[in-house]
Amino acid sequence: MLPEDKLREEVRYLTQSMTAKELEKAIKYLKSLFGQTMEEALSYPLYDEEDLTEEDEISIVQGEEDVIAGRIHSLDEIKKQLGDL
Known part of the structure; x- marks a missing residue:
């Protein structure tokens, strides 16, 4: 440095x-x-600078629904599933 x-x-x-x-x-x-x-x-x-597209807005809603439904995984969980690559 x-x-x-x-x-x-x-x-x-x-x-x-x-x-x-x-x-x-x-x-x-x-x-x-x-x-x-x-x-x-x-x-x-x-x-x-860019407006959200309709596709962006749909993806955001789907992501929020996934979070509410618990369909998310922490980085630690993913590392365990993949063998801590």
């Missing part, structure tokens, strides 16, 4: 060529790494 001063230099270099819109996304992402609750992060998603 690079020393902190080199990391900050790299961030400055990378952000110099960004557009205002890209900078806004970068700031939202950086904020998501600390000091934000999950609810805040979900309220202000990084990529919210």
